[in-house]
Amino acid sequence: xxxxxxxxxxxxxxxxxxxxxxxxxxxxxxxxxxxxxxxxxxxxxxxxxxxxxxxxxxxxxxxxxxxxxxxxxxxxxxxxx
Amino acid sequence: xxxxxxxxxxxxxxxxxxxxxxxxxxxxxxxxxxxxxxxxxxxxxxxxxxxxxxxxxxxxxxxxxxxxxxxxxxxxxxxxxxxxxxxxxxxxxxxxxxxxxxxxxxxxxxxxxxxxxxxxxxxxxxxxxxxxxxxxxxxxxxxxxxxxxxxxxxxxxxxxxxxxxxxxxxxxxxxxxxxxxxxxxxxxxxxxxxxxxxxxxxxxxxxxxxxxxxxxxxxxxxxxxxx
Numbered sequence: 028x029x030x031x032x033x034x035x036x037x038x039x040x041x042x043x044x045x046x047x048x049x050x051x052x053x054x055x056x057x058x059x060x061x062x063x064x065x066x067x068x069x070x071x072x073x074x075x076x077x078x079x080x081x082x083x084x085x086x087x088x089x090x091x092x093x094x095x096x097x098x099x100x101x102x103x104x105x106x107x108x
Numbered sequence: 109x110x111x112x113x114x115x116x117x118x119x120x121x122x123x124x125x126x127x128x129x130x131x132x133x134x135x136x137x138x139x140x141x142x143x144x145x146x147x148x149x150x151x152x153x154x155x156x157x158x159x160x161x162x163x164x165x166x167x168x169x170x171x172x173x174x175x176x177x178x179x180x181x182x183x184x185x186x187x188x189x190x191x192x193x194x195x196x197x198x199x200x201x202x203x204x205x206x207x208x209x210x211x212x213x214x215x216x217x218x219x220x221x222x223x224x225x226x227x228x229x230x231x232x233x234x235x236x237x238x239x240x241x242x243x244x245x246x247x248x249x250x251x252x253x254x255x256x257x258x259x260x261x262x263x264x265x266x267x268x269x270x271x272x273x274x275x276x277x278x279x280x281x282x283x284x285x286x287x288x289x290x291x292x293x294x295x296x297x298x299x300x301x302x303x304x305x306x307x308x309x310x311x312x313x314x315x316x317x318x319x320x321x322x323x324x325x326x327x328x329x330x331x332x333x334x335x
Contacts, residue, residue: 037213040260041213041258042213042216042256042258042284044214044215044216044217044218044284045214045218048218093167093171093172093175094167096168096171096204096211098203098209098210098211098259098260099211099213099258
């Protein structure tokens with residue numbers, strides 16, 4: 028069994044108020060030196076079989092179709108290991 | 109003459125379908141319930157996609173509803189000219205389904221906003237706004253946490269140049285939407301989506317801020333009856 032990771036992030040030009048709120052909270056907790064925070068989503072896809080080319084290509088399709096809204100989000104796909 | 113039939117879609121988690129059906133009924137059209145899991149538009153003349161939290165809004169608002177069996181019928185029908193109005197979650201679904209460009213994202217303030225909102229009807233050439241006068245200002249309820257309209261610079265320019273911004277917030281932008289956009293239309297003008305709720309502003313009795321929402325329903329009725 029293999030695991031494929033899909034990371035989804037808002038495109039850089041899209042305002043991320045959640046990330047901004049986190050960035051504002053950090054100094055209050057005593058963390059300094061943080062210039063900015065962007066928040067995203069991570070999907071862990073467990074495959075029945077190996078993460079061969081066909082399986083990863085399928086995950087890419089999942090990301091494109093459902094996991095990310097490519098109008099506002101970018102995604103990356105990688106096999107864990 | 110048989111009454112114009114307007115389909116009202118219910119997904120699991122839809123909230124505003126009953127109000128929408130009542131609004132359709134009030135203007136003299138027939139409301140036809142449509143179920144998300146059916147592959148059947150029941151031959152309706154127009155479709156209203158109501159607000160709520162369809163499929164729990166898991167993943168993203170409208171992301172899962174967009175693949176419901178009913179949507180497999182609705183998407184090609186809308187592309188072929190069937191009038192469709194989506195409000196709030198319905199607007200989010202229309203964007204996820206790529207029937208309308210852009211997307212609705214978390215309010216800039218991060219707060220859920222529930223208030224009466226002044227808006228301006230910018231376009232009266234659509235299937236859903238012909239009963240208004242261009243530039244008419246009306247008051248409608250809004251209630252959403254993810255209503256900030258975003259689109260690429262090119263899409264935004266296309267919408268503005270093509271007169272496709274149908275409704276715009278005035279007197280304060282409640283969610284940080286680009287260009288104060290509250291609602292847009294597709295190129296043909298049969299598909300309209302907006303965050304405010306016309307279906308909640310159709311009766312004096314219930315304490316709505318106005319009955320300004322009726323115009324959306326009289327517009328579609330007029331179009332269907334004259335068709």
